[in-house]
Amino acid sequence: MDFSLAPHILGTIAGFPITNTFWVTIFISLLLILVFGITRLKMRDVPRGLQLFLELIVEGSHNLIKESSGSDKVANRLHPFALTVFLLFIVGNLLSFIPGLPSVTFHGGSFYRTATTDYNLVLILAMFFLIIMQIVSITTGGILGYFKKFINFSSPLNFMLGLFEIIGEAAKLVSISFRFFGNAFAGEVLVAVLLFIFPYILPLPFMFIILLSSIVQPAVFALLVMIYMQMAIMVKEEKSKSH
Amino acid sequence: MDIEAARVIAAGIAMGFGAIGPGIGEGYIGGKALEAMGRNPEAGNTIFTRMFVAMAVTESTGIYSLVIALLVLFG
Numbered sequence: 121m122d123f124s125l126a127p128h129i130l131g132t133i134a135g136f137p138i139t140n141t142f143w144v145t146i147f148i149s150l151l152l153i154l155v156f157g158i159t160r161l162k163m164r165d166v167p168r169g170l171q172l173f174l175e176l177i178v179e180g181s182h183n184l185i186k187e188s189s190g191s192d193k194v195a196n197r198l199h200p201f202a203l204t205v206f207l208l209f210i211v212g213n214l215l216s217f218i219p220g221l222p223s224v225t226f227h228g229g230s231f232y233r234t235a236t237t238d239y240n241l242v243l244i245l246a247m248f249f250l251i252i253m254q255i256v257s258i259t260t261g262g263i264l265g266y267f268k269k270f271i272n273f274s275s276p277l278n279f280m281l282g283l284f285e286i287i288g289e290a291a292k293l294v295s296i297s298f299r300f301f302g303n304a305f306a307g308e309v310l311v312a313v314l315l316f317i318f319p320y321i322l323p324l325p326f327m328f329i330i331l332l333s334s335i336v337q338p339a340v341f342a343l344l345v346m347i348y349m350q351m352a353i354m355v356k357e358e359k360s361k362s363h
Numbered sequence: 364m365d366i367e368a369a370r371v372i373a374a375g376i377a378m379g380f381g382a383i384g385p386g387i388g389e390g391y392i393g394g395k396a397l398e399a400m401g402r403n404p405e406a407g408n409t410i411f412t413r414m415f416v417a418m419a420v421t422e423s424t425g426i427y428s429l430v431i432a433l434l435v436l437f438g
Contacts, residue, residue, distance in 0.1 A: 123437045295423050302426035340419040
C-alpha cells in the first residue's frame, strides 16, 4: 500500500504542474456551472425534473440560512458562497463512490483522486473564506472597531484577550481545513487498509459511515462558514443597538 | 530503535490518545440530544441539526490527531 499526501503530477502546461486532484476540481466546477447554467436557461414556470431538484436545494438552503440568521438581507449575501462551497465539496466527495475510478493509472499514478483529499484545495478555500470574513468584519464594524477587537489597552485582561483573538483567527484556518481534509483522506486510507485485511466484505459497513460523513462534512463546513460570518457581522448590530 | 518503528509507534500513540476526548465529548452530546428529544419531540429536527454541528466541532481535536498520525505515517 502506498499513500502520499501530495497529489500525483500528471503533466505540465508551460511549467505549471497539472495534478490529478487539480483536473478533478476543475471538472467538478465546470460540471456544476454547466448543470446550473443549462437549468437556468431552460427555466420553466412549472418546474419538473432536474429544475425541481435544483430548486429544492437552492430554496431549502436559503430557508435554512434565513431561519438561523433571522434576516433576509444577511441570508441573501451569505447564501451564494455557502451553497457553492457545499456543492463543490459534496459533489467532490460523492464522485469517489463511482466504482473503478481510482484504478485508471497514468504515468505510474492514479489518474483520478478525490479532490478533497488534496490539502491544497481545502487550505485555499479556508484561507479565501477567512480573508472574506476579515473584509466583512471591517466593512460592517468599521476599521477602528476591527482593530479594537485585537489590540485593546483599556485593561490588562482585555489586552490579553485581544492577543488570544489573533491566535483564534489563525486557529480557525487550521481547524476548518484540517477537519475536512482529515475526514476525506482518512476515509480513503481506511477503505484501502480494510480491503487489504478482508477484501469485499469488511469495507462495506465502513463505506456507509464514510458515505454519511462525506455528506455531513460539507454541510458542517457550510454551517461553520455561516456561523463565523454571522459572528463577523454581529459586531455592527450590537453597536447600532447601543446607540 | 529503528526510525520506521518509531514512526509507527508515534502514529499509534497520537491516534489512540486523540480518540479519547472526542469519544467522551460526542457521547455526552449524543446523550444530551436524545434526552432533549425525548423531553420535547416536536423540537427534534432543530436539535438534530444542532447536534451534528456540535459533534463536528467536538470531533475536530480527534481529527487533528488523525491528521498528525497520517502525516507521521505517510508524510
